[in-house]
Amino acid sequence: MRINCPHCGERDRREFCYMGDALAMDRPTQDAGDAAWxxxxxxxxxxAGLTRDLWYHEGGCGAWILVSRDTVSHAVQGTALAQKAAS
Known part of the structure; x- marks a missing residue:
């Protein structure tokens, strides 16, 4: 799989560290209990299908990147700097 870093260009996915789903999860309150936490x-x-993931360009510029990709085919649909996508 190849990921297009907005700073460095297209790179092999081994330069990146997968950090998980980019969808915001509702964080439980401190007193929510063990099961909620x-x-x-x-x-x-x-x-299975289109997701938005957060990747860190560990072997490159150190950018945090949002990657839209298909989890079935691993085809990357697009990338954006996480900071710009959040604003």
Whole structure:
């Protein structure tokens, strides 16, 4: 799989570190209890199809990148700097 870094250009995915789903999860309150915190920390959906992931360009410029990709084919649909996508 190849990922297009907005700073460095297209690179092999081995230069990047996958950091998880880019969708914001609702963080439990401090007093939510062990079950709510366990679910928040350890359980994730595993969708088939288009997702938005957060990747860190560890072997390059150090940018945080949002990657839109298909989890079935691994085809990358697009990338953007995470900071710019959040604003």
């Amino acid at each position: 366990d679910d928040y920390l350890h359980n994730r959906d595993n969708p």
